[in-house]
Amino acid sequence: MKNLVLLTGAGMSAESGISTFRDSDGLWEQHKVADVATPAGFAANPARVLSFYNERRKQLLEVVPNPGHEALAALEDYFDVHIITQNIDNLHEQAGSSHIIHLHGELMKVRSTGYPYKEYTLTPDNIEINIGDKAEDGCQLRPHIVWFGEDVPQIEVAIKEVEKADVFVIIGTSLNVYPAAGLLHYVPKGIPIYLIDPKEVNTNRKDIHFIKAGASEGMDILRKILLDQ
Numbered sequence: 001m002k003n004l005v006l007l008t009g010a011g012m013s014a015e016s017g018i019s020t021f022r023d024s025d026g027l028w029e030q031h032k033v034a035d036v037a038t039p040a041g042f043a044a045n046p047a048r049v050l051s052f053y054n055e056r057r058k059q060l061l062e063v064v065p066n067p068g069h070e071a072l073a074a075l076e077d078y079f080d081v082h083i084i085t086q087n088i089d090n091l092h093e094q095a096g097s098s099h100i101i102h103l104h105g106e107l108m109k110v111r112s113t114g115y116p117y118k119e120y121t122l123t124p125d126n127i128e129i130n131i132g133d134k135a136e137d138g139c140q141l142r143p144h145i146v147w148f149g150e151d152v153p154q155i156e157v158a159i160k161e162v163e164k165a166d167v168f169v170i171i172g173t174s175l176n177v178y179p180a181a182g183l184l185h186y187v188p189k190g191i192p193i194y195l196i197d198p199k200e201v202n203t204n205r206k207d208i209h210f211i212k213a214g215a216s217e218g219m220d221i222l223r224k225i226l227l228d229q
Contacts, residue, residue: 002080003079003166004081004167004169005081005164005167005168006072007086007169007173008084008086008171009085009087009180011171012085012087013215014214015216016064018087035048036049036052036053037145038147039149047130049142050130054130056088056107057127060089063091065095066091066215068218069092072092073092073095074096075223076098079226081099082100083099083100084100084101084162084183085102086173088106088107090108101161103155103158103180106144106145108127109143110141110143111135112134112136112137113139115139120141129141158180159186162183162186162187165187165188166191168194169196170208171215172197172215174197175203193205193208194209194211194222195210195211198212
């Protein structure tokens with residue numbers, strides 16, 4: 001099987017009803033980045049940050065994978081599919097995809113503020129983390145999210161997957177956030193690259209095949225292209 005490697009962003013989950021951060025009505029319009037997505041914001045007001053991610057988890061429980069997620073999972077019948085996602089939701093997993101790298105962390109996981117490599121998975125009936133909720137080491141729990149200014153531990157793993165790609169696909173990301181956007185530099189020379197997004201995405205690359213559509217429609221188009229090949 002050929003290796004199909006995908007980079008997915010907020011546009012992948014937008015059709016499921018998950019708010020994006022950068023749109024005019026997105027989460028950054030309602031919350032300052034520095035307040036809820038930085039180590040300094042957590043240090044200044046941990047209760048506010050914990051509440052913000054508790055609300056994100058509640059929203060996640062109310063949505064389901066969209067046809068784009070499902071079409072991507074179905075491609076595992078034809079390709080060795082590896083997904084690198086900037087999203088912190090678990091909709092790829094819910095849709096049935098098997099190999100997923102979460103660059104920016106996972107909403108349904110938390111970790112200790114003292115020992116960052118120990119993760120705990122939350123359950124749907126226990127999704128809230130509040131002040132005083134502690135890890136086994138006695139330290140306060142925090143969201144298992146890569147905040148602005150923090151290292152991206154999974155980027156090296158993602159680079160290795162991209163370097164093995166026979167086909168590379170980008171879905172629903174503006175390619176403005178690094179280091180994720182830099183993964184394009186590791187795509188093997190000469191392999192096909194597809195970019196699915198309903199909006200214009202500024203890039204200097206001349207070897208990208210653009211599919212101007214949302215995630216679901218775009219995946220339907222892409223599936224036909226890939227299977228016809």
